Amino acid sequence: MMVGTVYPGFDVMVQSPHWDRNTRHLIEARLQPPGPAQFFSPPEIALLEAVLGRLLDELDSTLLQRVAGQIDSYLFNNQQNGDHKSGLPPTGDLLRKGLHLLEANAVLLFQRPFLQLTPLEMDELLGKVQRGEVNWQGIPPGEFFRKITGIGIDFFFSQPEIWSEIGFAGPAYPRGYYRLETGLKDPWEPISDPEREDARVAAGLGPARRLE
Amino acid sequence: MSQSTDLPWELLNTEVDVIIIGAGATGGVVARELGTAGLKVVLMEAGPHWEVSRDFVSDELHMRKTAWQARRLTAGNDPPELGHNISGFGVGGGTLHFTAVVPRFFPSDFQLETREGVGADWPVTYEDLVPYWQALERDLPVAGPKYYPWGGFQGPYPYPQRDPIAATQQILHIGCDRLGIRSAGAPLAILSAPYNDRPPCTNRGFCAQGCLPNAKFSTLIHHIPQAIKAGVELRTGCMVNRVLCGPDDRVEGISFLFNGQEYRQKARVVVVCASAIETPRLLLMSANGRHPQGLANRSGLVGRYFMLHSGHEVIARFPYEVLPYKGTPITMTTQEFYETPADGSRVRGFSIHAHGSRPLAFMSAVFKAKRIWGKDLREVARDYNYFARLTLVGEVLPSASNTITLSTEKDRYGLPAPLVTFSYGENDKNVITAGVRTCKQILEAAGGRVEFVSPDTSHMLGGCRMGSDPQTSVVDQWGRSHDHPNLFIADTALFVTSGASNPTITAMALAWRTADYIKEEFRQGNL
Ligand SMILES: Cc1cc2nc3c(=O)[nH]c(=O)nc-3n(C[C@H](O)[C@H](O)[C@H](O)COP(=O)(O)OP(=O)(O)OC[C@H]3O[C@@H](n4cnc5c(N)ncnc54)[C@H](O)[C@@H]3O)c2cc1C
Ligand code: SF4
Numbered sequence: 001m002m003v004g005t006v007y008p009g010f011d012v013m014v015q016s017p018h019w020d021r022n023t024r025h026l027i028e029a030r031l032q033p034p035g036p037a038q039f040f041s042p043p044e045i046a047l048l049e050a051v052l053g054r055l056l057d058e059l060d061s062t063l064l065q066r067v068a069g070q071i072d073s074y075l076f077n078n079q080q081n082g083d084h085k086s087g088l089p090p091t092g093d094l095l096r097k098g099l100h101l102l103e104a105n106a107v108l109l110f111q112r113p114f115l116q117l118t119p120l121e122m123d124e125l126l127g128k129v130q131r132g133e134v135n136w137q138g139i140p141p142g143e144f145f146r147k148i149t150g151i152g153i154d155f156f157f158s159q160p161e162i163w164s165e166i167g168f169a170g171p172a173y174p175r176g177y178y179r180l181e182t183g184l185k186d187p188w189e190p191i192s193d194p195e196r197e198d199a200r201v202a203a204g205l206g207p208a209r210r211l212e
Numbered sequence: 213m214s215q216s217t218d219l220p221w222e223l224l225n226t227e228v229d230v231i232i233i234g235a236g237a238t239g240g241v242v243a244r245e246l247g248t249a250g251l252k253v254v255l256m257e258a259g260p261h262w263e264v265s266r267d268f269v270s271d272e273l274h275m276r277k278t279a280w281q282a283r284r285l286t287a288g289n290d291p292p293e294l295g296h297n298i299s300g301f302g303v304g305g306g307t308l309h310f311t312a313v314v315p316r317f318f319p320s321d322f323q324l325e326t327r328e329g330v331g332a333d334w335p336v337t338y339e340d341l342v343p344y345w346q347a348l349e350r351d352l353p354v355a356g357p358k359y360y361p362w363g364g365f366q367g368p369y370p371y372p373q374r375d376p377i378a379a380t381q382q383i384l385h386i387g388c389d390r391l392g393i394r395s396a397g398a399p400l401a402i403l404s405a406p407y408n409d410r411p412p413c414t415n416r417g418f419c420a421q422g423c424l425p426n427a428k429f430s431t432l433i434h435h436i437p438q439a440i441k442a443g444v445e446l447r448t449g450c451m452v453n454r455v456l457c458g459p460d461d462r463v464e465g466i467s468f469l470f471n472g473q474e475y476r477q478k479a480r481v482v483v484v485c486a487s488a489i490e491t492p493r494l495l496l497m498s499a500n501g502r503h504p505q506g507l508a509n510r511s512g513l514v515g516r517y518f519m520l521h522s523g524h525e526v527i528a529r530f531p532y533e534v535l536p537y538k539g540t541p542i543t544m545t546t547q548e549f550y551e552t553p554a555d556g557s558r559v560r561g562f563s564i565h566a567h568g569s570r571p572l573a574f575m576s577a578v579f580k581a582k583r584i585w586g587k588d589l590r591e592v593a594r595d596y597n598y599f600a601r602l603t604l605v606g607e608v609l610p611s612a613s614n615t616i617t618l619s620t621e622k623d624r625y626g627l628p629a630p631l632v633t634f635s636y637g638e639n640d641k642n643v644i645t646a647g648v649r650t651c652k653q654i655l656e657a658a659g660g661r662v663e664f665v666s667p668d669t670s671h672m673l674g675g676c677r678m679g680s681d682p683q684t685s686v687v688d689q690w691g692r693s694h695d696h697p698n699l700f701i702a703d704t705a706l707f708v709t710s711g712a713s714n715p716t717i718t719a720m721a722l723a724w725r726t727a728d729y730i731k732e733e734f735r736q737g738n739l
Contacts, residue, residue, distance in 0.1 A: 005594055020424065023269040057590040086285040086619070086631060123586060130583065149585055150576065157571040157593065158273040166596040168537055168571050171270030173424040176414025177538045180378040185535070192533065192597075205591055207598045208529040208661045 003199045005165045006206065010190035012163045012170040018188070023171045027160055033062070034069020039076040039092060040099075045069075047099045050115055052152045054122045067155045074155075088143055091151070098144030101136050102129065167192065219475075221254075223445050227478040228252045229734065231466055232485055233452045233494065236305015237716050238703040238723035239485030240431025240439065245727035246483075247442035251734060254477060255436070255444050256468060258451040259302030262432055268422040272572040275421035277301075278308045282623040284489065288614070289635035292520055292669045296420075299487055299672065303448060304432030306487070306716070311419045311542045312401040312428050313565060314354055314717040316345050318363040320551055321711040324609075328552060330559050330639070331610050331709045335680045335689035336722070338364050344721035349399075352429040353407060354717075356399035362547040363713075371404050373397035378415070378539025380600045383530070384566035385544050387658030393650075398545040398565060401429035401717070415539045417568055450475075451625050455482055455498040455507055455699065463507070463699045469625055481730060481739050483691075483700040485723065488518060491705040492616040492675040493630040508676070508693040508701075513686050515616035517677050519710040520634060522606035522644045523670035525567070525577045526651035527599050528660030534600045541568040542603075549650060550712050558642035560607040562712045564651055567603040571596060581664035592663075600660060604647040605670065607712040608640045616675050634669075671715050673707040691726040698739055702726040 013031075016024050037045040048071065049064045058064055075092040088094060102125065106114040110121055117125070128134050130145040156162060163170050167190040179186050200206025230246050232239050235257035243255045262268070262278070269275065279296040286292060300306035319338035324331035342364075348354070349370055356369030374397060377385075388395035402419070403412045413427035426433050440446055452468045456476070465478035484491045492515040496506040506514055542565045549561040569577070571593070578584070578592050614635065618628040636644070652662045679685025682694035691706060693699040702723040704715060711718070733739045 019270065022266070023271060026269050026271055026274055055585045055589075057587045084283055084285050084629075085291055086287040090283075126585075130585075146583075149579060153575045153579055153589075154273055154572055157575050158271070162593070163571065166571060166593050167533075167535075168596065169535075172414075172416035172418070173270050174414070176416045176425075177378075178415070180376050180415055180539045182379040182382055182532065182534075189535065190597075200595070205595055207533070207595075208531045208659075 003196065003203050003205060005167070006192040006196040006200060007164065007167040007190040008193055008196065010164050010167060012160050012168070015170060015188050018175050019171045020173050023173065027171070030066070030070065030159065034066055034072070037069065037072045039072045040096065044096060044099055045072060047103060047114055050122070051099070051102070051126070051148065052156065054119065054126055055149050055152050056156045058156070063159065063161065067152070067159065070155050071151055085143070089139065091147060094139055094144055094147055095151070097139050098141070098148065101134070101139070105134050221445060221447055223252065223254055224475065224477060227480065228254050229479065230254070230481045230483060230730070231256060231477055231479040232483045233466065234305060234484070234486035234490070234703065235303045235431065235436060235446065236300055236485060236487060236703070237307045237431055238719050239305065240307070240435035241720045241723045242483055242485060242702050242727045243439035243444045244435040244442065245724060246730060247439040247444035249731045253439070253444040254479070255439065255446045256450050256452050256466070257303050257446065257448045259448065261303045261446065261448040262308065264422070264424065264426060264433065268424050270416065270418050270421065270424065272421060272570050275309065278422060282625060283621065283629045285619050285621060285629055285631045286634070287631060288633040292632065292634050294632065297668065297670060299489065303436055303446065304430045307430040308422045308432060309420050310716060313398045313542050313545070313714045314352070314401045315399050315545070315547065315713040316363055316365055317711045317713050317718045318550060321709060324560070324709050328559050332677070332679065332684070334708045335678050341718065341721045341725065344724045345717060347724065348717055348720055352401040352434070354399050354401055355404040357397045360396055360399065361394045362550060369399055374400065374404050374413070374540065374543055377543045378568060379534045380536050380568045381539065381544040381566045383534070383600045383658045383660065384546070384564070384602060384654060387654035388546055390657040391653060393546055393548050393654070395544055395546040398542055400540065400543070402540055403427045413540055417537050417539055417541060417570065419541050420573070452486070452494060453497060453625065453627055455484070455494060457498065457500060457503060457507055457696065459502065461696050463696050481698045481700065483702050483726070483730070485703040487703055488672040488675045488705040489616055489630055489632060491701055491703055493618065495676070496618050497627060508686050508695050508699060510695045511683055511686060513677065513684070515675050516612050517610040518614045518616050518632065518634065518675040519608045519610055519673040519707065520669040521671045521710055521712070522604060522608060522636070522640060522647070523668040524604045524606070524644055524648050525601055525664070525666040525668055526648055526655060526662060527577060527581070527601045527664040527666070528655035528662045529595065529598050530600055530660045533597045535597055536569045536574065536599060536601065539568055542566065547713070549646070558646055559609070559639050560643065560712065562604050562606040562643055562647040564647065564654065565603050565605065567601045569601050574599065574601070577601070577666040577668070578664050580668070581666035600655065602651040602655060604644070604651060605712050605714060606640070606643045606647050608710050609637055610674060610677070610709055611637055673704050673710050673715055676701050676705040677708045678706045679708065690729040691722070700726055700730065
């Protein structure tokens with residue numbers, strides 16, 4: 001059984017009028033649909049969206065488009081993090097090359113482009129890339145997998161609807177928090193649904209079972 | 213070289229008393245001290261002059277802009293991640309996004325060779341630094357417990373300990389209690405009560421993104437405004453690419469890049485505060501015919517004995533909502549395992565901090581720990597609020613093969629990118645094993661189920677270590693280069709050993725001491 005969020009009614013954006021102006025504008029802009037890609041070509045960006053969909057287990061294509069678009073403009077603006085394993089190409093080149101090699105692997109393995117693979121086939125291929133079971137020239141597949149997942153995590157978990165889903169109460173300036181200790185909540189924090197908590201526990205997820 | 217007159221710097225065509233390179237934690241202290249002493253000072257900063265209300269937001273992703281962004285290469289068995297987690301950029305440097313945990317180093321830290329037969333002794337002692345720690349604890353100011361159970365200083369701290377504390381922090385406290393381990397409020401450069409025009413902390417939890425209410429100390433809001441008021445000329449967007457040295461081995465000034473143009477500035481004294489990667493790199497880049505190995509490098513040790521702390525994260529699931537985003541990220545600590553245990557299983561030890569987390573920090577640690585993705589990763593995310601995290605600060609012994617060198621690749625300034633080579637030694641691994649095991653025990657005792665252990669590092673140190681012997685060190689106990697009488701280093705690059713305390717207040721104490729020495733040398737006409 002699929003068990004989703006334990007915070008079904010929570011929408012972090014409802015609190016946005018309480019955030020400082022700069023933060024509010026930044027997060028609101030993150031909700032806008034992306035402009036045309038500038039770093040990646042249209043086929044590359046489509047591939048990126050599909051890969052992110054599998055890595056992050058997300059089906060909502062407008063959300064994935066936003067995430068891919070924001071990664072695109074990050075790479076286009078060359079905002080590097082100043083960190084780089086010796087011998088690897090810059091992040092953008094690494095991702096682009098990796099996407100092309102992935103596409104080639106899809107054709108080799110399944111005789112179809114990546115976008116036409118079933119989710120299971122996509123996952124199979126991505127698993128091979130992660131484990132280095134593909135023969136790539138020039139870039140180590142494991143490094144590509146780590147980079148694309150890492151960057152995907154950064155941009156995906158920066159989306160307000162994902163904050164709502166996981167129950168992150170979001171930016172908190174100027175208001176802050178007052179009720180900090182175990183069991184306490186400020187009125188604007190998410191409230192979990194006990195039935196959903198139980199359902200998650202039944203599925204082996206959710207809060208740890210209480211020990212004696 | 214053009215020295216155009218419409219540049220924004222008044223002192224460009226004069227010889228100033230002192231150039232300070234880097235407006236971070238230590239550069240801020242040196243600038244204020246020398247500026248208020250009446251010296252003519254220029255403070256050089258590669259990054260921008262941030263303005264808190266304009267530039268800071270409550271967002272993990274966006275605030276990565278305060279990390280050093282020019283290319284750095286890594287190698288070794290344990291190549292570290294050097295992004296946001298390691299260094300700062302722009303006025304304030306690392307203090308912009310540090311978590312402001314400021315315990316002192318322990319007395320034993322300064323005598324590792326004598327006491328334990330490892331590493332090297334410092335040319336300064338704990339007692340030498342006491343007046344500077346005391347001054348800084350009032351200056352920042354530091355909030356902490358009335359009684360602090362470890363190290364050379366038992367409190368009380370000038371400002372009261374924080375209360376209440378968030379659930380993650382309570383977990384450390386409860387777990388330690390049940391195991392009979394002492395824990396305490398961490399000394400924090402974060403206000404628990406108002407100070408001048410700064411309000412107390414509002415518990416928003418974004419310390420690692422820069423504090424918006426200015427409850428957290430940074431040199432951006434504290435030392436550097438005081439320095440500017442005293443007449444220090446701050447130049448931002450200026451990447452120093454060379455320290456210039458004359459035929460008599462005295463340094464004459466610097467050259468720097470501003471908007472792609474190179475300029476020069478003359479000075480009687482140069483103080484390098486560019487941090488443990490950039491300081492050695494700058495000295496290496498300053499090589500000339502007389503000093504083909506770089507400046508201050510007669511010993512060949514510039515860039516050697518570079519250290520990081522091991523910073524493993526241990527994450528456990530709890531039976532209730534922990535809400536790890538709330539509260540000052542680190543408020544509770546135990547330094548019970550700081551020194552060498554009686555059983556001889558390792559030399560030196562670690563500190564453990566309770567550590568709140570926002571989604572990106574949490575999810576990256578989860579991915580790094582188990583490399584899970586897809587449905588597995590997403591389901592962990594949906595349980596984000598049930599997890600608590602402890603972070604290790606593990607001592608790493610100095611090793612000559614952990615180095616900063618110049619690579620053949622170029623960074624965005626067209627300068628040789630630094631190559632950081634780092635591998636843990638056997639003892640470092642033993643410290644990590646013991647530290648991770650203890651974190652697990654604490655979390656389990658508090659009722660958690662440990663699910664993720666994510667390797668990480670923090671705090672860069674060393675690379676220009678101090679010492680009394682010019683053969684085995686780069687600078688003396690005052691930070692003065694053994695090779696160049698008017699070249700000083702006053703930042704984290706000086707560190708001889710890493711300790712297991714967050715290093716910044718100790719680095720600032722050393723920097724202040726160096727500033728006092730420079731003042732005195734000027735007064736006596738020696739500089
Ligand atoms: C996320 C994070 C959390 C941390 N938490 C803690 C903590 O809780 N407690 C603690 O004690 N420490 C903490 N630290 C470490 C702390 O930030 C550093 O120890 C401290 O900032 C180092 O001081 P520094 O003066 O040596 O260098 P920095 O503060 O890094 O300053 C160096 C400055 O020099 C500039 N610069 C570098 N090269 C040049 C050049 N060639 N020309 C001009 N300018 C240059 C840089 O832009 C920078 O502004 C943390 C660090 C990070 C990243
Ligand atoms: S938790 Fe407190 S000190 Fe940290 S950023 Fe927020 S208000 Fe500032």
